[in-house]
Amino acid sequence: MGEYIRGVVVKLHLTPEQEVMFKQNYGCTRKTHNELLNKYKAKYGDSNNELLNKYKAKYGDSNKIPTKNELNQFLNESKKELPYLEETESTSLQQARDDLHKAFKNNFKSKRHNTPKFHSKKKTRPSFRQTIRKDKRPVENNTLTLRKHGKVTFSTSIEYLDLLNSPNTKFNNITVYYDGLNHYAAFNIETDVPEQLPLTEEYIGCDINSNKNGWLVTSERQKEFFDVDHDNQMIKHVNKLMSKCRKGSRRWKKLEKRLQKWYNKRTNQLNDYIEKLTYN
Known part of the structure; x- marks a missing residue:
């Protein structure tokens, strides 16, 4: 729809019930990442070098590790073992699975990327990401509609409010995170409106x-x-x-x-x- 991909961050105002649901979703997303990584290491061993050698010998260097089907199988097993994961919004758990898959791919491609690690409560920022269905508009005026969480009011500038409510704006996904005091939503959108940056024709490093x-x-x-x-x-x-x-x-x-x-x-x-x- 749009030729420019932009990010917009807004501040959320939650009810006490929604805040409890958000914190549960943060915890379930982190738990899903750790469970999938734990199951993968239990199956193929904890040594990443041995894991790479097994895949290179079987599939060659062009194959990415691990496959999405394997992680999806681990996710289904985790839902059966931990019933409270079923109560969480499903696409946020799927996004955690995709993030882990991407982390494995990046580590396989380059040594600059570290191997996937377990997420801890102290060092990991609480967050979850939801995908947006086609032809669905999650924003109406200053209200955001999230699956499982209902309608949430937010505050932002008039410029960003008009951009989010524009009919030419397409929403790709929404990332909700917590900084220790407030909850925020980061929109990944496609739009026809670029950020107005003046051209100076000068280059500097x-x-x-x-x-x-x-x-x-x-x-x-x-x-x-x-x-x-x-x-x-x-x-x-x-x-x-x-x-x-x-x-x-x-x-x-x-x-x-x-x-x-x-x-x-x-x-x-x-x-x-x-x-x-x-x-x-």
Whole structure:
């Protein structure tokens, strides 16, 4: 339908019942990934090199591992062993299966990609992804309709609201995630409206450092710096206060929410700074 693929992120406003359902879906998606990976390792062994050698000897280097049919079989077995997975929205579990399959393919193609690992509660961002049926529009005004979860209201800018409600916009999938404080929905859409970027006819290379201080070095040997020392000091301060509290107490929970706000603020400021700098 559209010639431009774009991503739009909106903030969701959930009811208490929907929040419980969302958190269940996050957990079931993570559990599905771990169950499929565990069944695959139990069948072919834990050593990835031995696994690659078996497939290369049988199918040659052109074959991708593992096959979707195998993972789908593991998914059906997991649903029988864990009945609560049947209560979860089905396409989100299928997307977890497809993501694992893609991870195996990437690792098989290049050594730059790590082998698939188990998802932990602490290090994995809670999320799930739903596909959109053809000729279905999940957005109406500022309301998003999700399967199994019903209608959810969201807030965003007027520009993005008009884009999501445009009849020329096609929805590919929706990713819902949780940052520790709020729930968000990221739309993958196809549209005829491109992002308005002015053409400067100039080329410049940028190397963004991976540390939290936001160093950026250009090909013209120009350095840019974004100061997040205050955020880092506040994170240390709140961590120090939490260490003096009993874990799980009322004050500890308040400090935990305050700490998450500082983490999110530091991340958002750094991402916004990098986006604007590379844009300019």
